Amino acid sequence: MNQNTQSTNAAQIIAADWVIPMTKTDHWLNNHAVVISGHQIIDILPQDQLIEKYPDAPVTRLDGQALMPGLVNSHCHAAMNLLRGLSDDLPLKEWLENAIWPVEAQFVDDEFVYQGTQHAIAEMIRSGTTCFQDMYFMPNQAAKAVQESGIRASIGLVVVEFETSWSANAQEAIDKGLDVFDQFKHSTTCSFNFAPHAPYTVAKETLEKIGMLSNELNMTVQIHVHETAGEVESFVEENGIRPLARLKEIGLLSPLLNAVHMTQLNEGEIEWLAEAGCHVIHCPQSNMKLASGICPTMQLLDANVNLAIGTDGAASNNDLDMIDELRSASLLAKLDYLNPTALTAYQSLHAATMGGAKALGLQDQIGSIELSKAADIIAIDLNQIETQPVYNPISQIVYAAARNQVSNVWVNGKRLLKDKALTTMNEALVIQNAKHWQTKIINREA
Numbered sequence: 001m002n003q004n005t006q007s008t009n010a011a012q013i014i015a016a017d018w019v020i021p022m023t024k025t026d027h028w029l030n031n032h033a034v035v036i037s038g039h040q041i042i043d044i045l046p047q048d049q050l051i052e053k054y055p056d057a058p059v060t061r062l063d064g065q066a067l068m069p070g071l072v073n074s075h076c077h078a079a080m081n082l083l084r085g086l087s088d089d090l091p092l093k094e095w096l097e098n099a100i101w102p103v104e105a106q107f108v109d110d111e112f113v114y115q116g117t118q119h120a121i122a123e124m125i126r127s128g129t130t131c132f133q134d135m136y137f138m139p140n141q142a143a144k145a146v147q148e149s150g151i152r153a154s155i156g157l158v159v160v161e162f163e164t165s166w167s168a169n170a171q172e173a174i175d176k177g178l179d180v181f182d183q184f185k186h187s188t189t190c191s192f193n194f195a196p197h198a199p200y201t202v203a204k205e206t207l208e209k210i211g212m213l214s215n216e217l218n219m220t221v222q223i224h225v226h227e228t229a230g231e232v233e234s235f236v237e238e239n240g241i242r243p244l245a246r247l248k249e250i251g252l253l254s255p256l257l258n259a260v261h262m263t264q265l266n267e268g269e270i271e272w273l274a275e276a277g278c279h280v281i282h283c284p285q286s287n288m289k290l291a292s293g294i295c296p297t298m299q300l301l302d303a304n305v306n307l308a309i310g311t312d313g314a315a316s317n318n319d320l321d322m323i324d325e326l327r328s329a330s331l332l333a334k335l336d337y338l339n340p341t342a343l344t345a346y347q348s349l350h351a352a353t354m355g356g357a358k359a360l361g362l363q364d365q366i367g368s369i370e371l372s373k374a375a376d377i378i379a380i381d382l383n384q385i386e387t388q389p390v391y392n393p394i395s396q397i398v399y400a401a402a403r404n405q406v407s408n409v410w411v412n413g414k415r416l417l418k419d420k421a422l423t424t425m426n427e428a429l430v431i432q433n434a435k436h437w438q439t440k441i442i443n444r445e446a
């Protein structure tokens, strides 16, 4: 083993007051350490056994801190960080058609997506997200930004029927997307998914084509579906069936499907999702901000449907803060069901870790702190006024901690945040680029 390989695979130890593996309900380990070698977790043990077992390994000691699996943001439009706050306080249809799509048509290009995705990645690493599912144009630019930063992502090969700056039509979007998939097939942190935007922007024939390719390539599919009552009503008027029924008719209901939003569901549709093994991506803050509706999270969990959590884009949230998002998911469920036991702290944290890993097809690699899984780990500093005293670290993270208490982040064993400083990204340049786009967009011709 040469020196480089040796230094790359030498054990590194992270010791903390609490380790939350996310392998068992409401379970954590006190005064333990996680041992990383290369990309993987190779040991989890009490700190008093470290000297004997790893006498020479360097130890990162994080007193007063909690280690947990990195957060999985299971649905976002990363580059829309550059549109944060451009248009607020509107319902989805008006917001998209009158505010967002005209600006995207005018400004979305390679540089917009590359720099916007960099911005989103910087925000996500700083707030404890180690993996995100993206749905935006120019997936090649998003993949480039992901690869350079070291974060993990499942990047959407987006498809819409209408002409965009990415593709002239749906077929070209599919063809170009498959080229991107091929271009990045050796990446260790980029995976890909088909991302037909929604049943109201992608034709039945195209969805059938995507379904066949998804099965052939064993590639997941993410799609906005049943986001609002208006969407469902319009679709029924035009097609005679509800959007989810169309997806079922096409054969898209399967363990490969990530159904995003799902605020409009009846009991029969929940049974379809459970029988087919579909995943639901719950985006509570986007749903609240656009007044779209409330995803029936407890009925889905009771039916054993896998639940994941996403922020959606920063233009309808308006941040990518997964700690805040999973807190919203829990509190919204309690109010929706008028039941304080709805969506417990652990259930919400699970949706934002293992639930997301399952939805993205990465459950064997990430989502929990377990031997041989990828070292996608975050540390949260609970030794702050705002999170003391600590009776239960899971409760503290879900109901009290803030994203700025994330101190360290590892993805695939590489430390991307060291004592709150990004190690692979230039913060000043990210902010400078954001200001550049703000000036361009705010001075746009009406």
Ligand SMILES: CSC[C@H]1O[C@@H](n2cnc3c(O)ncnc32)[C@H](O)[C@@H]1O
Binding pocket: 077, 092, 096, 100, 101, 104, 135, 136, 137, 158, 159, 160, 197, 198, 224, 227, 286, 312, 313, 316
């Ligand atoms: C085809 S790239 C993604 C496309 O989706 C738009 N978008 C952003 N947020 C939402 C949402 O909540 N529902 C539907 N579509 C959304 C984004 O602006 C892009 O045009």
Ligand SMILES: [Zn+2]
Binding pocket: 075, 076, 077, 135, 224, 260, 312, 313
């Ligand atoms: Zn979305």
